Amino acid sequence: MFNHLSQFAKIVHFISTRKGGVSAAPFDSLNVSFSVGDLPENVLENRRILAESVGIALENCIIPQLCHGTNIEIVRVGDRGRGVFSPENAFKETDGFITNVPEICLWVTSADCTPVFFYDPEKQVVAMAHAGWKGTLAEIAAKTALKMHTDFACNLAEIRVGIGTSIGACCYEVSKELAEKFSTAFGEKVVSVKENTSYYLDLWEANWIQLEKIGILSQHIEVSNICTACNTDLYYSFRKENGNTGRFCAGIYLKA
Numbered sequence: 122m123f124n125h126l127s128q129f130a131k132i133v134h135f136i137s138t139r140k141g142g143v144s145a146a147p148f149d150s151l152n153v154s155f156s157v158g159d160l161p162e163n164v165l166e167n168r169r170i171l172a173e174s175v176g177i178a179l180e181n182c183i184i185p186q187l188c189h190g191t192n193i194e195i196v197r198v199g200d201r202g203r204g205v206f207s208p209e210n211a212f213k214e215t216d217g218f219i220t221n222v223p224e225i226c227l228w229v230t231s232a233d234c235t236p237v238f239f240y241d242p243e244k245q246v247v248a249m250a251h252a253g254w255k256g257t258l259a260e261i262a263a264k265t266a267l268k269m270h271t272d273f274a275c276n277l278a279e280i281r282v283g284i285g286t287s288i289g290a291c292c293y294e295v296s297k298e299l300a301e302k303f304s305t306a307f308g309e310k311v312v313s314v315k316e317n318t319s320y321y322l323d324l325w326e327a328n329w330i331q332l333e334k335i336g337i338l339s340q341h342i343e344v345s346n347i348c349t350a351c352n353t354d355l356y357y358s359f360r361k362e363n364g365n366t367g368r369f370c371a372g373i374y375l376k377a
Contacts, residue, residue: 123283123343126240126373132247133226134238134373135175136286136345138355142167144367152357152367153184154230155208159367168205175226177374179205182226185215189234189255193217193268196225216256217265219248221273226374231287232357233349235324236371237262238283241275247373254299257324258306263331277336282343285371288360289348290323303327 126134142151143166148159151167172179183196184204192215204211212218218227219239227249229236234253240246250256250265266282269275290313295303300312300320311327314320325344333339350361357366 123238123345125281125341125343126238126283129240129242129281131242131245131376132240132373133175133177133376134240134283135371136236137171137370139357139367139369140355141174142170147362147365148367151369153228153370154368157367165206171370172226175372177224177226181224181374182228182372183212183218184228184230185212185218185251187216187229187251188214189251189253190214190216191256191259191261191264193219193250193261193265195272196220196222196227198222198225201225216251216261217248217268219246219265219269219272221246221375223375223377226372228370228372230368230370231349232359232366232368233288233293235287235328236285237265237328238285238371238373239265239269240281240373241269241273241279242281243279244273244275245375246273246275247375249371249373252324252328254295254322254324257327257331258302260331262328263335266332266337267335278338278341280337281341282332282337284325284328284342284344286345286347286349286356286369287324288350288358289325289346290321291348292350292360293322293324295320295322307331
């Protein structure tokens with residue numbers, strides 16, 4: 122995982138793989154999403170396996186209903202378990218979470234989108250953001266950090282960020298129109314062009330740029346540099362597997 126987050130003893134952070142669960146193909150085997158067509162009982166068992174492996178009670182986790190937007194919620198004590206055992210009571214249309222409550226684990230699911238981890242060691246606040254291309258273009262990562270600042274008085278220069286496993290610029294081919302939108306928003310560095318006809322998007326760089334722009338220090342940002350589409354033996358990839366696949370999970374929590 123992230124070296125600069127791992128040095129802090131007061132937090133646990135993780136990205137799951139697709140291995141070690143009970144689901145059958147094409148969700149094999151540690152799929153943690155109810156929304157992909159897997160058997161609900163398998164999803165729940167996979168969530169139990171994952172929670173136990175990272176040292177948290179499953180009922181103390183939070184799993185949102187993602188929508189590729191910029192809604193960010195503050196997680197309170199009474200929110201424990203929302204979205205875990207059923208999607209019915211999940212936070213709706215939410216792609217960012219922040220909490221200062223120990224032993225509440227913030228989960229986001231993914232199969233190519235970028236999970237972004239946040240930790241303020243001074244204020245003891247953690248956050249997660251889910252940044253696909255829509256969320257990245259709308260600056261969900263920067264907005265999450267800014268909300269940590271406004272709602273918890275976090276100093277942006279103290280926040281540590283991990284940009285997690287997702288589809289890389291090596292594999293993420295996009296339309297010329299979308300590439301131009303990203304170039305306009307973040308600069309030409311986030312787009313590469315091959316043979317003058319194919320455009321590839323770097324979500325990691327786009328998230329890095331927006332975070333630096335608001336005052337996150339470059340030395341406090343770390344990128345996993347693992348592409349989901351290049352590593353479908355370990356991770357789910359919506360793009361590489363033509364949408365017929367499961368979801369892995371990224372999460373963080375404060376220890377009690």
